[in-house]
Amino acid sequence: MEKVLELKKVHKTFEVGTPNENHVLKGIDLTIHQGDFVTIIGGNGAGKSTLLNIIAGNFPVDEGTISLKGQEVTKKKMEARSKEIGRVFQDPRTGTATGLTIEENLALALRRGKHKRLFKMGIRKTEKEFFKEQLKRLELNLENRLKSEVGLLSGGQRQALTLLMATLVTPQLLLLDEHTAALDPKTSASVLALTNQVVAESQLTTFMITHNMEDALKYGNRLIMLHDGKIVVDVAREEKADLSVSDLLTLFHKNSGESLTDDSLLLA
Ligand SMILES: Nc1ncnc2c1ncn2[C@@H]1O[C@H](COP(=O)(O)OP(=O)(O)OP(=O)(O)O)[C@@H](O)[C@H]1O
Numbered sequence: 001m002e003k004v005l006e007l008k009k010v011h012k013t014f015e016v017g018t019p020n021e022n023h024v025l026k027g028i029d030l031t032i033h034q035g036d037f038v039t040i041i042g043g044n045g046a047g048k049s050t051l052l053n054i055i056a057g058n059f060p061v062d063e064g065t066i067s068l069k070g071q072e073v074t075k076k077k078m079e080a081r082s083k084e085i086g087r088v089f090q091d092p093r094t095g096t097a098t099g100l101t102i103e104e105n106l107a108l109a110l111r112r113g114k115h116k117r118l119f120k121m122g123i124r125k126t127e128k129e130f131f132k133e134q135l136k137r138l139e140l141n142l143e144n145r146l147k148s149e150v151g152l153l154s155g156g157q158r159q160a161l162t163l164l165m166a167t168l169v170t171p172q173l174l175l176l177d178e179h180t181a182a183l184d185p186k187t188s189a190s191v192l193a194l195t196n197q198v199v200a201e202s203q204l205t206t207f208m209i210t211h212n213m214e215d216a217l218k219y220g221n222r223l224i225m226l227h228d229g230k231i232v233v234d235v236a237r238e239e240k241a242d243l244s245v246s247d248l249l250t251l252f253h254k255n256s257g258e259s260l261t262d263d264s265l266l267l268a
Pocket of ligand 1: 043046047050051
């Protein structure tokens, strides 16, 4: 199967040469294939967001290589990678432009990676029809609110819209960084279900960070657990499908030699 992402011996240290020097990623080797939906779990500070950030190109790696669709992108900047990568962050305010309307946000998403000539070109009628069709999939009645300012939407509506924007032009890779963590449990569950539907419909290769072990087990076909900058658990397909939270804790203990003490993971 086609490799979408390949990390080889990736290291990242922050604040090198200072008393706060922090070796966050310690030789990550990881290959993700077309259509894989990978959930990532790990305690606070394990390096999960850093992993997503180095894939997206927020900052360079110190050692190792990153390839997207067989092309090495290790030295490419975030802007150059953004055409291939869709992202949804934890904070509902980050993925959308507050002062713009729903249709303007979607038009910007449609022009991702191109010259952003939105305000010169305007939004075509055919584009508006397309946006309405896409918004219907969210089942939030947003297709009737194309001219509403995004700042007026609830957190859940904004995350659903951000998800749509991140996937409007099919990305090679979708990165979800705890994108439901700021939502109430009911809204979080519905945005997760929507995520699963969008990922399945478009067969998107997806990385999803979560703090919730049950969600990490429920969604996706592969689960990775990060601990102290290393991958300590990597299970896929049937093996993953058969795991319970307690099996996962046992596996973590066996592979890392430690017990999981992070309350935020255990209580989620
Ligand atoms: N830009 C940065 N500069 C300096 N240190 C950073 C930077 N980004 C992350 N770190 C540090 O790297 C470590 C790993 O952070 P990271 O955000 O990747 O962890 P995480 O597994 O996502 O944790 P959490 O679940 O708490 O979000 C932390 O100690 C963090 O303080």
